[in-house]
Amino acid sequence: MKIAIYTLGCKVNQYETQAMEQELSRRGHEIVSFSGAADAYVVNTCSVTAVSDQKSRQMLSRARREHPGAVVAVCGCYPQTRPEDVRKLDVDLIAGTGDRMGFLDLLEQELEDRRPMEAVDRVFDRRAFEILPAGGLEGRTRAMLKVEDGCVNFCSYCIIPYARGPVRSLPPEEAAARAKELAAAGYQEMVLTGIEISSWGGDLKTGQSLIDLMELLSDAAPGLRLRLGSLEPRTIDGDFCRRAAKLPNLCPQFHLSMQSGCDETLKRMNRKYDTARYFRSVALLKEYFDRPAVTTDMIVGFPGETEEEFAQSLDFIRRCGFARMHIFPYSIRPGTPAAELAQIPAAVKESRAARAAAVADEMRKEYLEGCVGQVYPVLFEQAKGDRFSGHAPNYTEVLVPGSENLHNRVLATRITGTEGFSLLGELEETP
Incomplete structure (x- = not known):
């Protein structure tokens, strides 16, 4: 099945989405863009502000409006804290912030049965940490x-x-x-x-x-x-x-x-x-x-x-x-x-x-x-025009000239200047 996930909110949500995508791929499903055709659309929600809730509702409504025949599922902080609001939406599967692997089981079941389901637990009863796959998708540094x-x-x-x-x-x-x-x-x-x-x-x-x-x-x-x-x-x-x-x-x-x-x-x-x-x-x-x-x-x-x-x-x-x-x-x-x-x-x-x-x-x-003149081991990640971009240990972006592919390389780089909120650098070692 083709499954698309849209993530709102913090790095924990991003991590949990990565873990779900890895597990869905392991189970044989194809992860596709939320803007394309899919059998199921999942919105991993944020609820830190009222605006976050609104964005979550908008994404769920968009998925249902644009893909009326697909499964629409929701998980994350919004249904955990406001399940009564989510029940008013046209959603096939409602879950909260717990048991992500169990949520995927229910998603697969929903794809087969097409019977609305809800699985929102009592959050203060939780005692165990759910161990999820670590890392990111292919190509991440x-x-x-x-x-x-x-x-x-x-x-x-x-x-x-x-x-x-x-x-x-x-x-x-x-x-x-x-x-x-x-x-x-x-x-x-x-x-x-x-x-x-x-x-x-x-x-x-x-x-x-x-x-x-x-x-x-x-x-x-x-x-x-x-x-x-x-x-x-x-x-x-x-x-x-x-x-x-x-x-x-x-x-x-x-x-x-x-x-x-x-x-x-x-x-x-x-x-x-x-x-x-x-x-x-x-x-x-x-x-x-x-x-x-x-x-x-x-x-x-x-x-x-x-x-x-x-x-x-x-x-x-x-x-x-x-x-x-x-x-x-x-x-x-x-x-x-x-x-x-x-x-x-x-x-x-x-x-x-x-x-x-x-x-x-x-x-x-x-x-x-104050970084100018320093030498940092820069983790390079992606090309930006005729330069390559990476991050120093202090998490400041560093740009070096050249079209050579430095992806996922850590190279000593001397900082020569600034450009906006980025640092400019020259490699101190041969790639």
């Missing part, structure tokens, strides 16, 4: 390894704990085995991903934490560059930094979840740190690593944020000196405590987002300019 699922932080703006349930961790021996498989398959880099990877190991009751897993994976696959997904500031302490700095294949790019640089706003968000603790994490990383790329997310216009609080956030991000930031105007997520608070006008949110983005761009340019 960078693979993802999902090592954790679930979150119990219950930030006031976030629905994800209700979509993903409690923390579950990939057992360390399974993680090591998959890292070795990725290395053997020819990947050059592995990204550890999850809903909240800082909590890895907490449910295993072995006393192990994320740094233990990192050391294990570094030893298991020393030829793979190791990159971390988003981290909570509590992860970064002296012990973590001392041990992490000794890992020869760890990429020095650390995405520290921030959301606000104002203590009062962080309290309303129900974040588990203040700006002093966050800044300590940034300072430790810069102490133990040579010009690490510390990146973050920032929400502006959160309910109750005054102009003074926003100014505090701007001052704070300047102190941190981020290499890159993602700026988001606050978006209401129905069903969360923040949705019930007095909201900031849209125009104010957009204005603050633009002001914060301008500061972020200044810091990003300053970081990139």
